Amino acid sequence: MSVARRQARKQEAFQTRVAAARLARDRDHQVFEPNGEEDRYFRPNSQILSYLGSYTKGLPHNRRTALVTSPNHFVRFVRAIDSGEPADFIKVPLGPRPALEFESEEECRAANLFKSGIAGRNNTFPSSCLRAWESMGAGLVFDLEGPDAQAVGMPPAPTLDSDELVAEISEVYWMALLRDVRFTDFTNPGPIGRAVNTLNRTTWIRAARDPPDSLTPQERARLRGPFNPSNIFRGTLPGDDVGPYLSQFLLVGTEGIGGAQDRADGFISYGAHRIDQRVRHATKELDYMTSWEAFLDVQNGADVAGRDTFESGSDAFRFITTPRDLATYVHFDALYQAYLNACLIMLDSGVKFDKGIPFGEPDFKDHQQGFAHFGGPHILSLVTEVATRALKAVRFQKFNTHRRLRPEAVGGLIERFNSNPDDPQFQDVKPLFEALDEDMMRRVARHNREQNQGSDFGMPRADDFNPAGDTLETMLLPMAFPEGSPMHPSYGAGHATVAGACVTVLKAFFQHDTELDFCFVPSNDGSRLVDASHNMNKKLTVEGELNKVCSNISIGRNWAGVHYFTDYIESILLGEQIALGILEEQMLTFPETFTMTVPLFSGELKVLRST
Incomplete structure (x- = not known):
């Protein structure tokens, strides 16, 4: 390369960085005030x-x-x-x-x-x-x-005296009471039916039928219900209501090298290694922070993380079967773990990239394969890269803006x-x-x-103080984790913001309307996956199952008792904005002309175009 060409390249690189900076500067900056x-x-x-x-x-x-x-x-x-x-x-x-x-x-x-x-x-x-x-x-x-x-x-x-908070905290209380009900049993009557009745009687859920004029556009968008056993505790994104509660990306594996395994085995290939989709099985029917002193110690900053207990022997690991299993997943996950897994599953399954992305034709036509760009390494790195950007944005909302309890x-x-x-x-x-x-x-x-x-370690001591005068019977929220929530405010949710960002990247790269030819649910004991495709009257799609894994992980934190519904729904929208911004700026760096068609959480389609 000549000296002149090197100097030209240097200037082009600078101009590209400037163009990305201008693009970021010229976007509308959203300013919201806290609730007062x-x-x-x-x-x-x-x-x-x-x-x-x-x-x-x-x-x-x-x-x-x-x-x-x-x-x-x-x-x-x-x-x-x-x-x-x-x-x-x-x-x-x-x-x-x-x-x-x-x-x-x-x-x-x-x-x-x-x-x-x-x-x-x-x-x-x-x-x-x-x-x-x-x-x-x-x-x-x-x-x-x-x-x-x-x-x-x-x-x-939502404020403490709002109708929306009544519905949200009622939902979280019921989620705590139902942590050990199998997801596959949600359509059965009993406790689920009682939860449905409770939530449907709240003023907020009833408002979905006739929304008050006083609601803000954001509040109006959050209205939901009425509930039934098939849609209660689910997300509200396109595809969340299709098929089983859990996304296939939280259950199935890949065929791997040489087709040595079946997706129903639940092993995901990481190169020559494999990772098991089964999760550590937390002790059944054991919750935390149910005594006043335990609650107070945690509020006072007691470091009790890691004091939860688990099943042993052949019951130590199982597929996600109950909400408690999902809560355990989101307690210990690597934050972008579920979306990296989803990416690997789709790559192994041969799901095609978006039609606007280069090198989608057979090799004999394109004469070039995607790899460093528009290939596996590109998407695998980008789907994780957005996570830290999402975390910084949501931390500003948590600490510097809302400070929600x-x-x-x-x-x-x-x-x-x-x-x-x-x-x-x-x-x-x-x-x-x-x-x-x-x-x-x-x-x-x-x-x-x-x-x-x-519980030996949950039981209050004889000198414990409880305002009600009863050291055993409280109305505290039963928590899935000994330490309760993380040490940062509730709104927004880190898991949900990362979920929104990572899933948006995946929907931008993969053909979102691709139908999946499989559907599994865990067996009753969670030891294996059972084919459920015969129960389906509608095909699962890439978009639907990606939206569902986004909701599953986000709402999994609600199942643990550490977040509300609004934390989930508003945070995934925040993550979506972060991902779209990163994609727009990265598109400035490629010599190829291409598009990405992204299905948004709202159900609309957004087309990103390189320049």
Whole structure:
């Protein structure tokens, strides 16, 4: 290459980077305000904010109320988030006794900061140390590809007194009660039918028939229902309502090298290796944070992660069979894991790339195969690459914008109001509490009593305090994980944002209307896959099953109790924007002229064109 050509190439590379930067700059930047709850709730007879409706996990909490012991702690929390300085994060009080300073983890454990069995007070586990907040400053990071983390946004989250929150928290309570029901049994009457009745009676679900004029466009788009056993707890994307609850991409394997295996075996080939789609089988009917002290310790930052238990022997692994299995998957997944697997399955199955992508003709016509670009390595790297961009964007929404409290904290407010409905600190919880189905809450209280009686490390100690005066029977939200939610606010959801981004990339590359010639569900014990294609009256498609895996993973976090429906639906839209922006910018870098036709979550088609 001549010197002149090298200089020209250098200038072209620079101009391409500038063009991508201009494209990102010129997009409409979405600006949404939070729902206002941070400045709405005050301590009784004062002008001191209580932060009743905000995310405060990890800050010091009062033992009786589970509210922050000092509003100034929350102010310092927000100040650190806004500055992004590690020194400011260190100044934020963490744990029930922030005045204590520790030189080592051993010293932290020896301080016996916590009171519940799960945190180590009954000798089942060592005493817990503290759990830090996760990537509080990620929303301030700049990226050189795709929309800036602060250029995309999410509308205000539902407030504590909203009809939408009543429906959302009712849904999450029922999901907790139904974690051990097989997905294949969802159409049977019984508990599922009772959940359907509860949700269909809520004002929010009834509003789907005759939406009020007062709703914002975003709220109107989130209306859903009425429910029946076939659609309850499912996503609302195209294809979510077709076929089994679980996406085939969470179950089937590949044929692999030399056709040595069948997709029904559930093994995905990773080169010469293979990965099993079966998941670790968590202990049945065991939930966490059902006693007041366990709940309070977790809110105070107790590090109890890793204290969950699992089945052993031949029952140690199985295909995802129940919501608890799905919750376990999303507890330990590598975040983009399901979408990388889906990509490998489609490549192995011979699903063709989008018709607008180059090199789709036979070799004797194109004389070129896709590989480094428009081939397997290209899509395999890109489907994972978008994940970190999505995480930065959603972190800005979580920490810097909305700071929405987690469902477990709403459960704490409900429990506290139930124990003393005349407490002036919790009168703002009254509309929510009175709108909840009484039968559902009796079931929750009975479930929690059984949990607290039957679990050595969940059972409260004799000196434990519960506002209701009963250390066993509570209205707390039963959690699938000992540690409850991650150490970051609820809205949006990291899993869902990553899901929206990764699935959008896959739908851009693969022919989305391709029909799948297989359909499987787990056997009753989850030990094998059973052919269910004979029960299908409509073919599964690539788009539908990709949308379904997006919903499955996102709603899997709801099954665990750590997110709400709005966290899922608004976050996947955020992820979709991130992926589309990255694709648009990358299309500037190719010499080939091509298009990508992307089916959006709204059901519309978006055509991306190279220039």
